[in-house]
Structure formats: C-alpha cells, structure tokens
Amino acid sequence: xxxxxxxDISMRFDLPNGGHVQxxxxxxxxxxxxxxxxxxxxxxxxxxxxxxxVAGFLAPTEGNIxxxxxxxxxxGPERGMVFQQGALFEWMSVRxxxxxxxxxxxxxxxxxxxxxxxxxxxxxxxDFKEKAVYELSGGMQQxxxxxxxxxxxxxxxxxxxxxxALDALTREKMQSLVLDLWKDTGKTIILITHSVEExxxxxERLLVMAPRPGRVHKEYRLPFADMGVGNDLREVKKHKDYGxxxxxxxxxxxNMEEEIMGRTEESA
Amino acid sequence: xxxxxxLALYVGAFFGSxxxxxxxxxxxxxxxxFNKLKTVTFGDESAITAxxxxxVISVITVFWLWVAFTNSVIPLPKFxxxxxxxxxxxxxxxxxxxxxxxxxxxxRVYREDIQQTLDDEGNPGREPEAPEVEPGDGFAKNDSLTVxxxxxxxxxxxxxxxxSKRDGSSIVAINGEPIAPGESIKVGEGTIGLTDKGTPTFExxxxxxxxxxxxxxxxxxxxxxxxxxxEGYQGYTLLEHTWFSLKRVVLGFLIGAIVGVPIGYAMGLTxxxxxxxxxxxxxxxxxxxxxxxxxxxxxxxxxxxxxVVLLFLAALWIMIIAARSGVSGxxxxxxxAAYSLGASKWQILSKVIVPxxxxxxxxxxxxxxxVCWGTVVAAExxxxxxxxxxMIVTASKFQLTDIIIVGIIIIGVIGxxxxxxxxxxxxxxxxxxxxx
Numbered sequence: 001x002x003x004x005x006x007x008d009i010s011m012r013f014d015l016p017n018g019g020h021v022q023x024x025x026x027x028x029x030x031x032x033x034x035x036x037x038x039x040x041x042x043x044x045x046x047x048x049x050x051x052x053x054v055a056g057f058l059a060p061t062e063g064n065i066x067x068x069x070x071x072x073x074x075x076g077p078e079r080g081m082v083f084q085q086g087a088l089f090e091w092m093s094v095r096x097x098x099x100x101x102x103x104x105x106x107x108x109x110x111x112x113x114x115x116x117x118x119x120x121x122x123x124x125x126x127d128f129k130e131k132a133v134y135e136l137s138g139g140m141q142q143x144x145x146x147x148x149x150x151x152x153x154x155x156x157x158x159x160x161x162x163x164x165a166l167d168a169l170t171r172e173k174m175q176s177l178v179l180d181l182w183k184d185t186g187k188t189i190i191l192i193t194h195s196v197e198e199x200x201x202x203x204e205r206l207l208v209m210a211p212r213p214g215r216v217h218k219e220y221r222l223p224f225a226d227m228g229v230g231n232d233l234r235e236v237k238k239h240k241d242y243g244x245x246x247x248x249x250x251x252x253x254x255n256m257e258e259e260i261m262g263r264t265e266e267s268a
Numbered sequence: 269x270x271x272x273x274x275l276a277l278y279v280g281a282f283f284g285s286x287x288x289x290x291x292x293x294x295x296x297x298x299x300x301x302f303n304k305l306k307t308v309t310f311g312d313e314s315a316i317t318a319x320x321x322x323x324v325i326s327v328i329t330v331f332w333l334w335v336a337f338t339n340s341v342i343p344l345p346k347f348x349x350x351x352x353x354x355x356x357x358x359x360x361x362x363x364x365x366x367x368x369x370x371x372x373x374x375x376r377v378y379r380e381d382i383q384q385t386l387d388d389e390g391n392p393g394r395e396p397e398a399p400e401v402e403p404g405d406g407f408a409k410n411d412s413l414t415v416x417x418x419x420x421x422x423x424x425x426x427x428x429x430x431x432s433k434r435d436g437s438s439i440v441a442i443n444g445e446p447i448a449p450g451e452s453i454k455v456g457e458g459t460i461g462l463t464d465k466g467t468p469t470f471e472x473x474x475x476x477x478x479x480x481x482x483x484x485x486x487x488x489x490x491x492x493x494x495x496x497x498x499e500g501y502q503g504y505t506l507l508e509h510t511w512f513s514l515k516r517v518v519l520g521f522l523i524g525a526i527v528g529v530p531i532g533y534a535m536g537l538t539x540x541x542x543x544x545x546x547x548x549x550x551x552x553x554x555x556x557x558x559x560x561x562x563x564x565x566x567x568x569x570x571x572x573x574x575x576v577v578l579l580f581l582a583a584l585w586i587m588i589i590a591a592r593s594g595v596s597g598x599x600x601x602x603x604x605a606a607y608s609l610g611a612s613k614w615q616i617l618s619k620v621i622v623p624x625x626x627x628x629x630x631x632x633x634x635x636x637x638x639v640c641w642g643t644v645v646a647a648e649x650x651x652x653x654x655x656x657x658x659m660i661v662t663a664s665k666f667q668l669t670d671i672i673i674v675g676i677i678i679i680g681v682i683g684x685x686x687x688x689x690x691x692x693x694x695x696x697x698x699x700x701x702x703x704x
Contacts, residue, residue, distance in 0.1 A: 075604070080608055080609070083604070084601075086601055087604070089606075090700035100619075101610055104612070132700060148609070154608075
C-alpha cells in the first residue's frame with residue numbers, strides 16, 4: 001500500500017513550570033497517494049505541529065509516520081515543504097531557487113535544466129528566471145516556492161498556509177494554480193489553512209481539528225476540488241452544497257473558539 | 269573667551285547661511301520626487317534628505333574659521349592679527365638729582381615662524397637686524413631692538429646710556445605718561461611695562477590669531493604635506509607611514525575575521541562551541557583594545573607582530589559576535605525548506621547559513637575596520653617605529669603642529685574612505701540586504 005500513514009501520533013510538550021501541553025493526541029490518518037487533504041482548525045489545535053511531524057522537523061512522543069510503508073526519521077526530499085513566506089533564498093535568482101533541490105542531489109544543471117524550465121513555464125515565471133527573488137511580488141514568490149518544491153519531485157507536498165500572506169485576488173489565482181499542479185503532477189498534498197473557503201475549494205479531503213488536546217474532530221470528502229480543476233473557482237462556489245458545507249464548518253470552528261474563550265475566562 | 273567667540277561665530281554661520289542659502293540656492297530647498305507631494309515632512313524622517321548646500325557651506329565654514337584664526341595668506345576675512353613691523357616709544361629717564369632726559373626705543377617685530385618660512389630660492393628666513401637709529405642727545409640714548417611676534421622682550425634701555433641703572437638712572441614715564449615699577453601701559457602695537465625692578469618690557473600685541481605653534485595656517489599644513497611626501501619624516505615618507513598603518517589594520521582585521529567568523533558560526537551551530545567560547549567572548553569583548561597595549565608591548569615588543577596581534581584582538585570579538593548573530597538571524601523556515609529539499613548539514617551551512625549571515629558579518633566588518641583604524645593610531649601613539657600615529661606623536665615632541673594636523677587629516681580621510689569602501693562593497697555583494 002503506497003501513501004502516507006500518520007500512525008497514532010501523540011505530541012506532548014513539557015513546560016518549564018513542570019506542566020505540559022498535549023498538542024496532539026492519538027491522531028491517525030491514512031492519506032492515499034495523490035490525495036489533496038486540507039486541514040482546518042482554530043489556533044492551537046496542533047495542525048502546524050502535525051505538519052512539522054510529517055515533515056520530520058519534530059519527533060512525536062508517540063506513534064510514527066510511514067511513507068510508502070517505511071517509517072520516516074527527520075526531514076527528507078521525498079516530503080517537500082511550502083511555507084507561508086520568507087523561505088526563499090534571497091541571494092539566489094529565481095532559477096537557482098527552483099533548481100536548489102536538484103543541485104543538492106548533485107545533479108548537474110544540464111540534467112535538471114529541462115525540469116526547471118518546464119516548472120518555470122508552469123508557474124508562469126519564465127520571463128523572471130534571472131531576477132532576484134526579492135524583486136518579485138508576494139504571489140510570484142509563492143510561485144517560486146511551489147516550483148522549487150516540485151523540482152525536487154517529492155512524494156508528498158506539505159503546505160503550511162502557503163497563500164496566507166497574499167491578497168484576496170492573488171490568492172484566488174494561486175488556488176487555481178495549486179489545483180492544476182495537483183492534477184497535473186498527481187502529488188499527495190497536505191495543505192494547512194486558516195481560510196474555510198480555501199479548505200473547501202482545495203481539499204478533496206477536509207480535516208477539521210479541535211484543540212486541547214489537538215485531535216481530529218471531523219472529516220469531509222468534498223467534490224469541489226475536482227470541479228475546480230481547470231474551471232473558474234467562482235463557479236464552484238455556486239454549487240448547491242458549497243454554501244451549507246461552509247456554514248457548517250464555520251459554525252463548528254466558531255463554537256470551538258467560543259469554548260476556548262470561555263475556558264480562558266473561567267481560569268482567569 | 270576665544271572659545272565662546274568661535275562658538276558664537278559657528279552658531280551664527282549655521283543660521284545665517286541657512287537664510288542666505290535659502291535666498292540664493294532655492295532649488296536645493298525644494299523637496300524632490302515623491303516627497304514633493306507630501307504635505308507633512310516634519311516628523312517624517314524618510315522625507316528628510318541631506319541638503320548638500322549645507323554640507324558644502326559647513327565644510328567651508330570650518331575652513332574659514334581655521335583661516336580666520338591664523339596668519340594665513342589666504343584672502344578670507346580674518347580676525348585682528350598680531351602686530352608686525354616697526355614701532356617706537358619714548359621713555360623718560362630720571363637721575364637721582366632730578367634731571368630727566370627722553371629717548372626713543374624702536375622695536376622691530378618680526379614673524380615668530382621666520383625660520384620656518386622659505387624664500388623663493390628655498391632658503392629659510394632669518395631673524396631681522398635691529399633698525400639703525402641715531403643715538404640722539406642727552407644722557408639717555410635712543411635704542412633699537414628686535415622681538416618676535418607672540419613673544420616678549422626685556423628692554424635694557426641703559427645699555428647705551430651715559431648713566432646706567434646702577435648709577436641711579438630710573439624710568440619714570442613712557443610716551444610722557446608717568447609709570448611706576450610693576451605697571452604697564454597699552455599702545456596700539458603692544459604693551460609697554462616696567463618690571464618690578466623698573467626695567468622696561470615690550471610685548472607686541474597678539475590680536476586674536478593663533479601662533480603657528482598652536483594652529484598653523486592651511487597653506488602651511490599643505491606645504492608640510494608636500495614636504496612630507498618628498499622628504500619624509502623620521503626616515504619614512506608620508507606614504508610609507510600611511511601604508512604601514514593601513515597594512516597593520518588590514519592584516520589584523522583579516523586574521524581577526526578569518527579566525528572570528530568560523531568561531532561565530534560554531535557558536536551559532538553547536539552548544540559545545542557556544543559554551544566554550546561564551547565566557548571568553550563576553551569577558552574580552554568589553555575590554556578596550558587600548559588597555560591591552562602595555563601587555564602586547566611586553567609580550568611582542570613594539571614591532572609589527574605586536575600591532576597585528578592587537579588589531580587581531582580588536583577585530584576578533586566583533587567578528588565572532590557578528591557571525592553568531594548572522595547564524596541566529598537565519599529564518600528557521602529557510603533552514604527547514606533546505607532540509608526538505610534534501611540539503612545535507614554541510615550544504616545547509618554553505619548554501620543557506622553563510623549567505624544569509626553575510627549582511628550581519630558585513631555590518632560587523634564595518635564596525636571592526638573602524639575600531640581597528642582607531643586602535644592602530646592609538647597603538648602607534650604609544651609605541652612604534654613607523655606609522656601615522658608614530659609620525660604624530662614624534663612631531664608633537666618637536667612642536668611641529670603642522671605635521672600633527674597633516675596626520676590627523678589623513679587619518680580622518682582614510683577612516684572615511686574605509687567606511688565608504690565597505691558600504692560600496694556591501695551594496696555590491698549583498699544587494700538583498702534590507703529588502704527581505
């Protein structure tokens with residue numbers, strides 16, 4: 001069985017005062033190869049912690065991560081990562097950023113050229129490949145980040161709010177790009193977001209997490225991502241199920257936030 | 269008093285030239301580019317650009333104040349100078365029996381720096397002869413003497429008189445005004461007084477300008493600059509003095525950077541190195557390099573090695589701290605991204621941490637170069653065979669103020685050039701600085 005298995009993960013942080021925080025408790029997820037899963041949840045629900053565990057930056061206190069039936073230890077090129085912003089290398093040109101992964105593998109520029117050029121075409125940055133990344137707009141920088149990740153040909157792409165810092169219009173365009181890339185490459189993608197709409201539009205599977213302890217609250221299987229591929233996302237939003245699902249999830253998260261607030265007030 | 273006058277003039281020049289320049293150079297006061305559209309600029313620091321007219325006038329003002337307080341040949345308004353040339357006064361000598369006689373003293377006041385001036389053929393000037401005067405009649409005879417500016421002369425008027433002081437001749441009046449021992453009278457050309465023993469003295473008026481010993485005129489300094497280039501001082505030309513100082517700075521700084529940057533990286537990357545070096549760095553960092561000079565001299569002598577070691581120590585701690593903060597300034601997402609792209613630890617260091625820390629290292633390098641330059645001059649002041657600091661301190665022992673000023677100007681210009689050069693290098697090497 002190929003795919004990503006998040007196997008009964010628990011994460012406990014010890015605090016200096018002797019207490020501890022249960023960031024994640026018994027999270028188990030089986031993500032099939034080629035699935036696009038979006039993760040939603042109020043702040044503090046452990047979604048970024050989960051992503052960091054999958055990426056290998058954090059070791060879970062219990063459980064393990066298995067990729068293609070092999071337990072992973074530490075970060076690796078088979079699990080690519082796209083960050084919100086600021087993770088590009090300013091001292092390199094756009095092209096050098098994209099070919100960073102192949103370069104690290106020791107691949108010659110001639111070998112990686114075809115793939116890098118193709119990716120620059122796909123993300124629409126062919127004309128900007130000689131530019132320094134700090135000369136680009138925020139949206140263009142995220143295109144570079146996507147291309148850089150894909151150039152390494154990872155099995156799984158982990159996205160930590162990749163579009164969070166973009167303005168609404170750029171964000172919509174980038175959402176379409178993410179969908180197209182997903183369909184074209186067939187990669188497994190886990191996407192963390194704060195935006196319910198983004199989670200609905202991009203998530204073939206949508207995971208709502210709850211805090212304290214961080215756990216899976218509810219899971220959805222949604223048709224919108226498939227509809228959105230190659231289509232106008234605004235048309236997708238007109239689908240009869242879209243509005244009600246969005247309201248349901250919003251209400252769910254809203255209640256969680258209320259609960260957190262209430263608990264904080266009680267303890268205060 | 270003179271200090272207050274300088275301050276008043278300087279403040280006056282600041283405000284006066286503002287209104288003058290505003291009337292004359294209107295375009296320099298206009299806001300440029302986008303700032304033109306801003307209605308509020310007071311409090312908006314980004315809208316403030318240096319007014320280059322002010323910079324030019326500022327430099328001219330300092331130069332003018334320099335000229336104004338010296339006996340410069342530069343035709344700029346100057347303060348009243350010292351009296352120079354011939355003057356005379358009369359004295360009235362009285363014998364014990366009450367008979368009096370008048371005689372004239374002619375004083376020739378000459379430049380105090382006459383021996384340091386050169387004529388057209390390059391020969392140094394000589395002190396002038398006293399003017400020839402008729403002896404005149406009576407028992408008191410006319411006298412003539414020379415005196416240098418900013419100096420003072422005891423006038424033994426009895427030297428050629430028929431009745432000497434010992435035989436009862438005493439001075440009772442100067443220029444007809446009665447005078448007693450210990451008193452003095454002022455005339456335009458100077459002050460004539462009597463000592464407590466009753467001997468006349470003459471002190472030429474000095475005005476507000478400073479003697480060459482205290483503040484040489486700009487052209488004197490310039491001539492000295494030319495001379496230093498040609499003749500040298502203490503066995504080395506000016507270029508050699510400068511070269512030795514610069515060489516020490518560059519060598520000390522480079523060794524400091526080559527040793528310090530890896531240590532800084534190690535401190536940012538491993539706990540062992542941080543724990544190992546932290547106490548040393550924190551202890552050594554606040555010690556001014558100058559405080560180490562005596563120890564350095566004892567250990568290494570006054571030669572090149574000692575200087576380079578001192579500058580190495582001056583640069584080392586700064587470079588360590590710069591490199592360490594460069595490592596801590598790397599955004600963790602960049603490091604994570606590089607690991608996820610398959611980079612090894614070595615590749616993380618060379619491809620991510622080193623380039624990312626360059627801005628911090630460059631800031632440190634700029635500070636270190638400045639500190640090294642200041643330290644080398646101070647170290648040479650204490651002990652050296654050659655170098656700008658050595659040139660200055662030796663010149664001060666021989667009261668060659670013009671050499672001191674040449675040295676100071678060169679030190680300032682080179683320090684400024686180092687800063688400008690480092691900034692240019694920074695803009696060229698690290699174009700992304702401040703744009704992330």
